[in-house]
Amino acid sequence: MDLSVIILGTNAALPTKDTITSAQLIQTNHNLYLIDCGEGTQIKMQQHAIKKNKIRAVFISHLHGDHIFGLPGLLTSFLYSQRKEPLQIFGPPGIKAYIETVLSLSASYILYDLMIYEITDVDTFRYEDELITVSAIPLQHRIQTIGYIFREKTRFNILPEVIDKYNLTYEEIKALKRGESIRMDSIPVHPDNNTTVLHPVRSYAYCSDTIYDESLPQRLAGVNTLYHESTYLHALKKQADERMHSTSHDAALTAKNAGVDKLILGHFSTRYSDLNPLLEEARSVFNNVILAREGLEIAI
Ligand SMILES: [Zn+2]
Structure with a gap:
């Protein structure tokens, strides 16, 4: 089975001329799974020839705008791509009220089955279809935030x-x-x-946004590829802690302690026009690091 992640958005907080806030897709042979949906996600999908009707489920980490402001637009655009397949959305409590309020006030038409599930118990959450399972882990941010672990099924x-x-x-x-x-x-x-x-099971963890959390590596046991937020360089560690974000050093330490194969850094502060210092800082702690960039597809 093909299994990869396609990065659509890499910024913290704000979109810029070429880059947008958090969004990415897990791609299997036939399906796409969207993780977070920052403003401009649809535009990035068009730029990178993504067939959005193939999205089977959406997983939202938290309700900050840089992770959900693209969602109502995407849901209503399906009207114009003749979507018939049902769509499931998973996220923290409040996601249902957010979507239903926007759709209702804008008098939007949804002509497919839209099922919104609020995750009230992170530890017992489980999504499953014929190809993958998804579980949830708690992240430590200013509002309730959920990380997701995607695993291919044993085959x-x-x-x-x-x-x-x-x-x-x-x-x-x-x-x-x-x-x-x-x-x-x-x-x-x-x-x-x-x-x-027995084919080894590949897995992918999405951790955005979170302060450095010593207990996170044990929750990532067995994960191959880790996406971890890297908003700041360690020189701004104090600011990172105050805003409950991570530095590149924090992300790399988590990757090292979790024993993953590969670390993808993302959720970059727009103050960094050159991202190489973030990459170098992480590589001083953990070898195999990749910078997330819009349109980049990475095998899991
Ligand atoms: Zn964010």
């Missing part, structure tokens, strides 16, 4: 000799790949060491 690659031996059909191969047992001439065939190779 098995079938050994070629097994396909030949049992003359497996396409449907039987798919069932074994999902981890189901099948029956061939009354002989059960199980997904085990003799028939399949």
Whole structure:
């Protein structure tokens, strides 16, 4: 399965001429999942030829404007792209009132099933479809903020000799790949060491916005790719703490302590016209760091 993240917005607080506030997409073979929806998200989708009707669910981290001001526009634009598929939106309490109020006051038409779910218990939240699961983690910011962990479902690659031996059909191969047992001439065939190779599960964590949190790495156990906010350089650590944001150093320390493979930095203060110092600061703590940029697609 293809699994990647497409970055749409990388700024904290404000859009600029070329860059917008937080938004990104998780992309699998057939689906897109939107995480946060800052102002200008639709424009970035058009610039990067994203088919927005493929968005299956939206995950909102918190209700600050730089994460949700693009959402009403996106939801109403689906009218013009003939969206018929239902759309699920997940976010903290208040997300339902926000969307319903804007849609109601602007007399907007929504001609698809829009289901808005408020996450009241972060620890037990779970989204699941045929390809991925999503769980939630608490982040520490000025208002309630939720991080999300996307995991592909466990799947098995079938050994070629097994396909030949049992003359497996396409449907039987798919069932074994999902981890189901099948029956061939009354002989059960199980997904085990003799028939399949377990594919390692890839996962992606989205952590924006948050103050440095020592307890965060343990919640990120098993995560491969971590996106972590990096609003400031460490020279502004005091300001970062006061506004409950992180520095590049903080983000890298979290990545190192969590044992992830790859760190993506984002949510940059617009005071930094050159982002390389943020990258270098993070790399002094953790090796594998990438700067989020609008339009960048990164394999998970
Ligand atoms: Zn923000």
